Structure formats: structure tokens, C-alpha cells
Amino acid sequence: MTLRPSLLLAxxxxxxxxxxxxxxxxxxxxxxAFVEVxxxxxxxxxxxxxxxxxRFVEPAAVAERITAENLPMVRLRQSDPAKxxxxxxxxxxxxxxxxxxxxAWSTHELLVVTDRWEEQAxxxxxxEMCDDATLRAVLVHELMHARDDAEHGIASxxxxxxxxxxxxxxxxLLEGHAQFEARRVCARAGWSAGFDTYxxxxxxxxxxxxxxxxxSRTMLxxxxxxIAAAYNQGERFVAALFEAGGAELVARAFREPPAxxxxxxxPEWYLDPTKRPRVLYDAEPALDLVAARYPEExxxxxxxSLQQAQVEAALALLPTxxxxxxxxxxxxxxxxxxxxxxxxxxKMVVVALMEFEDEAAAxxxxxxxxxxxxxxxxxxxxxxxxITDRRRTELDRPACSGYLExxxxxxxxxxxxxxxxxxxxxxxxxECVFSGEPIEDEALAAFAGELLDAARPIAAPAPR
Numbered sequence: 134m135t136l137r138p139s140l141l142l143a144x145x146x147x148x149x150x151x152x153x154x155x156x157x158x159x160x161x162x163x164x165x166a167f168v169e170v171x172x173x174x175x176x177x178x179x180x181x182x183x184x185x186x187x188r189f190v191e192p193a194a195v196a197e198r199i200t201a202e203n204l205p206m207v208r209l210r211q212s213d214p215a216k217x218x219x220x221x222x223x224x225x226x227x228x229x230x231x232x233x234x235x236x237a238w239s240t241h242e243l244l245v246v247t248d249r250w251e252e253q254a255x256x257x258x259x260x261e262m263c264d265d266a267t268l269r270a271v272l273v274h275e276l277m278h279a280r281d282d283a284e285h286g287i288a289s290x291x292x293x294x295x296x297x298x299x300x301x302x303x304x305x306l307l308e309g310h311a312q313f314e315a316r317r318v319c320a321r322a323g324w325s326a327g328f329d330t331y332x333x334x335x336x337x338x339x340x341x342x343x344x345x346x347x348x349s350r351t352m353l354x355x356x357x358x359x360i361a362a363a364y365n366q367g368e369r370f371v372a373a374l375f376e377a378g379g380a381e382l383v384a385r386a387f388r389e390p391p392a393x394x395x396x397x398x399x400p401e402w403y404l405d406p407t408k409r410p411r412v413l414y415d416a417e418p419a420l421d422l423v424a425a426r427y428p429e430e431x432x433x434x435x436x437x438s439l440q441q442a443q444v445e446a447a448l449a450l451l452p453t454x455x456x457x458x459x460x461x462x463x464x465x466x467x468x469x470x471x472x473x474x475x476x477x478x479x480k481m482v483v484v485a486l487m488e489f490e491d492e493a494a495a496x497x498x499x500x501x502x503x504x505x506x507x508x509x510x511x512x513x514x515x516x517x518x519x520i521t522d523r524r525r526t527e528l529d530r531p532a533c534s535g536y537l538e539x540x541x542x543x544x545x546x547x548x549x550x551x552x553x554x555x556x557x558x559x560x561x562x563x564e565c566v567f568s569g570e571p572i573e574d575e576a577l578a579a580f581a582g583e584l585l586d587a588a589r590p591i592a593a594p595a596p597r
Contacts, residue, residue, distance in 0.1 A: 266327030309367020336361025532582030
């Protein structure tokens with residue numbers, strides 16, 4: 134058994150104490166709000182989606198629609214049809230666990246799950262989620278998606294997102310622009326309080342998340358930060374573009390979307406690509422080494438770049454200044470996750486290759502990782518997931534330096550062995566976690582050296 138981050142996409146809200154909603158979200162209330170919202174949007178933006186249908190559905194219908202709309206994009210980066218469908222279905226199910234309103238661009242429908250809306254409000258302890266102003270603000274946000282679809286074509290945008298990084302950027306552009314426009318419409322209509330209510334709820338952790346074990350809590354923080362970044366950082370990205378070049382520059386972003394999530398955090402890189410710090414190493418050959426260890430016929434493999442919000446959330450136990458220094462000096466971070474197709478909960482291998490601005494920054498990260506490990510170990514002495522044995526070995530070799538930890542965990546009645554390694558050479562850090570997948574210390578240390586060897590220097594561009 135291992136812990137799967139995908140499981141924590143689902144019911145964040147189920148952890149929180151219930152707060153009774155004073156007035157339920159009925160179909161009649163939503164229909165009345167929809168009429169007002171359409172009028173407000175038409176008045177503010179001269180947009181009236183004639184073909185948009187309001188439908189009240191169950192979560193399964195939302196899951197099916199998310200699956201269908203994301204499958205073509207997943208196929209761009211996953212050539213195996215069965216794996217692509219499984220990934221799209223996993224995403225659809227996970228998001229349907231907390232989605233209570235969604236614009237379905239493929240059918241031009243606004244799907245609403247009234248029970249889920251109330252459930253979210255109660256479980257998150259935010260009864261104001263069901264207030265009239267919040268109902269209207271949420272519907273405004275969804276109508277902004279309909280407007281973007283009519284003006285820019287959501288399908289076209291997503292079908293250009295051929296990598297996971299591009300998909301992250303496209304999602305942030307969509308959610309950010311919807312937030313940017315919805316904020317202005319809601320201010321004009323007097324629904325700003327409702328806009329703030331649902332915006333602050335995005336990615337918020339319930340207080341009872343503190344009752345989770347540290348591993349699950351970290352995964353929850355990372356997942357919540359990922360969701361929130363699409364809306365919050367996405368809106369800041371769009372606002373920066375609008376300030377620099379107005380609606381035309383924003384429209385250009387839909388035609389020529391940013392290539393990755395890092396650009397969403399740094400709109401100045403989109404405005405002037407020369408301002409982006411140059412990455413000196415190509416991590417893909419190192420990730421190829423990882424993938425080659427596990428036959429694609431029996432293992433699933435996913436690659437992605439770590440976003441700033443994910444790094445910050447993963448390091449949240451550390452002092453704020455330490456986290457800020459890691460984020461400031463981190464130039465690039467690529468990660469690969471390997472899981473068996475049969476019994477994917479049984480084991481997992483995660484390898485990240487990170488490039489920092491210099492060797493000192495890489496070694497500072499190793500120090501931060503050591504400190505983080507101590508903090509986690511202290512918190513995991515007791516609980517449903519606890520460390521029963523821990524052994525750290527320092528590494529100081531010509532190929533790399535760092536440390537290796539071998540942990541024995543108790544997950545309910547199950548024993549799990551986890552081997553983790555952080556090793557640096559120059560500005561590069563290789564970070565490996567083998568959960569439920571056996572590997573000897575010497576073999577892992579040698580593999581880390583191979584990963585660092587495989588990172589390919591990128592030639593500097595020729596002077597003009």
C-alpha cells in the first residue's frame with residue numbers, strides 16, 4: 134500500500150465540521166439567479182449566450198462531462214488509448230466530488246449540482262456560500278467561461294495544450310480570465326461580497342485537516358494550492374496583461390497561450406521572454422532513465438513541472454524565509470511518477486530533478502529538505518500513519534552529496550517501507566522516493582548519480 138495524491142483530490146470538504154446552511158440552494162433560487170445574472174452580464178459586457186441551457190444534474194453527469202472534455206487533451210500526451218481514458222476518468226471523478234457548477238463547453242450547458250453546493254457550504258463551514266450574492270457570483274464566473282468559449286474557443290485552446298505544462302497554463306488562463314471579468318461584473322451588479330466568498334473558499338483547508346497524518350496533510354496542501362493557483366495566480370496574470378496591453382493583449386494570450394504554469398506566476402516573462410532566467414540543463418534524459426526501469430506495458434508514467442504554489446505548499450512546515458529562498462533560486466523542476474497499472478495503490482516511485490541558480494542554492498535546498506524531514510518525523514511519531522523506524526545515511530561521494538533515509542511506516546494495520554534520497558551536484562538536485570518498491574541503499578545512491586549524469590547541458594543560444 135502507498136498513498137496516492139489523486140485520492141486527495143476528492144472530498145477536501147469531508148474533513149470539516151458541518152455548519153448549517155440557513156437557506157438551501159433550490160432549483161428555483163438558481164433559476165431566478167440565472168435570469169438576473171444573464172441580464173447583468175449582458176448589461177456589463179453586451180454578451181447574451183442565447184444557446185446556453187441551465188441544467189440540474191447529479192455529480193456523475195459532471196464527471197462524465199469533465200471526462201469527455203478532457204480526453205482529447207489527455208490523448209495529446211498519452212498515446213495509449215486505455216491509459217488516456219483512465220486518466221481522463223480519474224480527473225472527471227475527482228473534480229466532480231466538489232464541483233457544484235460547471236460550464237460544459239462541448240454541449241453549451243451550465244451544469245449545477247444543488248445538493249453538492251449545499252454540501253460544500255456545510256462541510257467547509259461557510260454557510261454564506263449559499264447566500265444570494267454568492268449564487269450570482271458563481272454563475273457570473275461560469276458565464277464568463279461561456280463568453281470566452283464564444284470569443285476564443287475553449288476547445289481550440291485546450292487542443293493546443295499538448296503537454297501537462299501547457300494544460301496547467303491553459304487552465305489558469307481560463308480560470309484567471311473568468312475571475313478577472315467576473316470580479317468587474319459583480320462589482321457593477323453589487324455582488325462583490327459573494328465573489329469574495331467563493332474566491333476565498335477556493336483551495337481553503339478546513340480546520341479539521343489538522344487531524345490528518347502529516348503525509349496526507351502535505352498532499353492536501355499541495356492539491357489545494359494547485360487548484361487555488363489556477364484562479365488566483367491566473368487572475369493576476371490576466372490583470373498584468375490587461376494593464377500592459379488591454380483586451381487585445383489578453384486576446385493574444387488565448388491565441389498564443391503561455392507554455393507552462395511558471396509563466397502564470399511571472400507574467401513579465403510572457404510580456405518579455407528575455408527576462409526569464411535561462412535553464413542550463415535538460416531534465417528529460419534523466420526522467421527517461423526512470424521510465425526505462427518500469428515497462429510501459431505494466432506501469433503508468435506521468436511527467437510534470439512543479440509549480441511555485443506546489444513547492445510552497447510542500448515546504449509549508451519550514452520558516453517562511455527558507456521557503457521564499459527556495460522558490461527564488463529554483464529555476465526548473467521536473468518530476469516523473471511511476472505506478473503499476475494493476476494495484477496502483479501498492480507502490481509508487483517519484484523522482485524529481487531540480488535546477489537551482491547555483492551550487493550554493495542547491496546545497497541550501499538540501500539543508501531545507503533535512504530540516505523538513507526532521508519536522509515531519511516529529512509529527513509522525515503517532516497517528517494512523519506513523520514512522521516506526523527511521524535511518525538516515527549521509528552521502529559524500531564524487532558523484533554527488535546529500536542523504537538517504539529509510540523509513541518504516543505503519544498505515545493502519547499495514548507496514549510500508551519508504552526509501553527517500555536527496556542528492557546534489559553543482560546546481561542540480563535529484564530527489565527520489567520509492568514507496569513500496571524495494572531498492573537497496575547503494576543501488577539508489579548509484580541511481581542518483583546516473584540521474585545527475587543524464588541531465589544534459591543546454592547550449593547557450595548563439596549571439597545575434
